[in-house]
Amino acid sequence: MQYRRFGRTNLAMPVFSCGGMRYQYQWQDTPWSQIPRDNQANLEATIRRALDLGINHIETARGYGTSELQLGQILPQLPREKLIIQTKVxxxxxxxxxxxxxxxxxxYLGLDYIDLLGIHGINTLDHLDQTLRPGGCMALARQWQKDGKVRHIGFSTHGPLEVLLAAIATDEFDYINLHWYYINQNNWPAIEAARKHDMGVFIISPSDKGGMLYQPPEKLIKLCAPLSPMIFNDLFCLSHPQVHTLSLGAARPDDFEEHLKTLALLEQAPSLLPPILDRLEGAAIAALGADWYHTWNLGLPRHEETPSHINIPTILWLWNLVQAYDLVDYARMRYNLLGNGGHWFPGQNAAQVKEVELELKTCLQGNPQGDRILDILDQAHELLGSSPQKRLSQS
Structure with a gap:
């Protein structure tokens, strides 16, 4: 395993982390007596496999159902000094x-202290205020630091870039968990800002939220050759030294194996990545047209500014991924979260486009593709719209 300094925490962080949101029994709290033994055995085998590989960062959250309770059955049995334990509240x-x-x-975790406590889901400025205002969440977290229960404090986020930058600028946090990978690079300014504040940078779910790369489409497989899409995405992320660790979200012990192939390739990233990046961009331009590729996101309104709160930037992004890389299943899964994802995935889908067409034309005056966008929103809903999706934690 390779390790990177996790910002000002000075922890030696493995470049892969064992995220705890796929191996637990349920997304709701459940009594220990009702958790199947085979599920617990799989979780424990996954943790032991991670440690055998040198992946000593175990990451979970209060919002991950039975994950903390189940981890608490095994973590106290392991050498504490070798573990980096993170939970999020x-x-x-x-x-x-x-x-x-x-x-x-x-x-639930059954430990004397937690290495990393994350404020889970600072997705809005109101969440940031709840955290930092006098007598708020951070005041308690600081007291837990003094009491020795918590070593370092960070935050996780699915929010817009301006919220990330505002939170980083406070200099109150030691690290950040955020989304950033090949198909979604919007948060790069936040990663640069985190580096300036010497914060640890943890990438959330690059294999799942980064394109459902456990089962990639054939087109993407060919474009990423000779690497698998998963290894390409790992290598793309880790080729940036500002990124310290990627969450793997293993569901079973063998989920680590494909990722491990990345380690031997890190020094070859400067030669391996450019031809793949060129092919991916070329495929996108061939499918979408150069004009659309370079201008589709200019001057788009935020969902709060759009009639019916239609999340135009997200819908167009998903449409592009389908056209360029055949990421239909991924796009459909994300599209049908719109209207159901709350502040974790905000805005509405394009079901109401026809009803608010005139207002939308006004909103889209800042984009040179305005009229085409209306047609694409309609097509996207026809292609991607199906039964509403829930976030995993709502399942």
Whole structure:
């Protein structure tokens, strides 16, 4: 395993982390007596395999259902000094609610201290205020630091770039968990800002949210050759030294194997990546047209500014991924979260485009593709719209 300094925490972080949101039994709290033994055995085998590989960063969250409770059955049995344990607790309107959730997490994990406590889901400026205002969540987290229960404090986010930059600029956080990978590079300014503040950078779910790369389409496989799409995406992310670790979200012990092939290729990234990047860009331009490829996202309104709160930038992004790389299943899964994802995946899908067409034309005056965008929104809904999706934590 290779390790990178995790910003000002000075932890030696493995470049792959064992994320804890796919091996647990349920997304809701469940009594220990109701958790199947075979599920627990699989979780424990996954953790032991991670440690055998040198992946000593175990990451979970209060919002991951039974994950913390199940981890608490094995973590106390392992050499504590070799582990980096991270859990995440969402910001709450009152400090008492935040304390209750943390106490539950801390009790479930069964450890004397947590290396990394993340404020889970600073997705809006209101969440940032709940965290940092006097007497808020951060005040409690700082007290837990003094008490020795918490070593370092960071935050995770699915929010827009301006929220990420505002949170980083406070200099209150030691690290950040965020989305950034080949198909979605919008948050690069946040990674650069985090580097300036010497923060650790953890990439959330690059294999799943980065394109459902456990089962990639044939077109993407050919474009990424001689690498698999998963290895390409790992190598793309880790070729940037500002990135310290990628969450693998292993569901079973053998889920690490494909990722491990990346390690031997890191020094070859300067020669391996450029031809693949050229092919990917060329395929996108061939499918979408150069004019659209270079201008589709100019001057687009935010979903809050759009009639019916249609999330135009996200819908067009998903449409592009389908046309360029055949990422239909991924795009359909994400598209049908619109309207159901709350602040984790905000805005509505394009079901109401016809009803608000005139207002949309006004909103799209800042984009040279305005009229075409209306047609694509309609086509996207026809192609991608199906039964509404829920976030995993709502399942």
């Amino acid at each position: 969402g910001p709450r309107p009152t400090a008492q609610e935040f304390r209750e959730n943390f106490d539950r997490s801390f009790g």
